[in-house]
Amino acid sequence: DGGITQSPKYLFRKEGQNVTLSCEQNLNHDAMYWYRQDPGQGLRLIYYSQIVNDFQKGDIAEGYSVSREKKESFPLTVTSAQKNPTAFYLCASRPGLAGGSRNEQFFGPGTRLTVL
């Protein structure tokens, strides 16, 4: 089955811990994105990557880090520097590179992170 998978579905973190959220896609999509969603709010972009070994900060990158060592994988680390990490984290991917290509993004099922 083709798709985007995220794990774990639920994650609990203690204060001061770093945690890593997994995002994998087998759609052969070039671009991948990480968003954060808080209750009653839209999606805010954390990081995005157009190609392997390249990524860019989004609107709320502070306290987060990413890597893109493989086309299929775009893990997100929530560091202890992120002061309010409790949120719903969504990974998305998009076929093709930018410019004239379509901008449709497709989402994984999400990871719900709670800080204890």
Added chain:
Amino acid sequence: QKEVEQNSGPLSVPEGAIASLNCTYSDRVSQSFFWYRQYSGKSPELIMSIYSNGDKEDGRFTAQLNKASQYVSLLIRDSQPSDSATYLCAGPNAGGTSYGKLTFGQGTILTVHP
């Protein structure tokens, strides 16, 4: 002004009625817009894409793009209780059009009551 803004709702319609969801945007050069449906506790699902001025129909859904007035709307005909969800409007991020970034509205909660 936010790049993409939705009428805040929530919106409640009776079963069988037409639900109308609206979104305005600030970037005049934006070419493409998307509507996502998000059920409670789930991730967004793409339901409509629109790339040119005018209407696009897909089953019970019609997306409308009016570039002159800078708004995009989603009409749901014959609304069903299963349509009850949050609907997110998304358009290209004005600062990053060349990277395929999207900006999302805050969402409109739709409830279809029997």
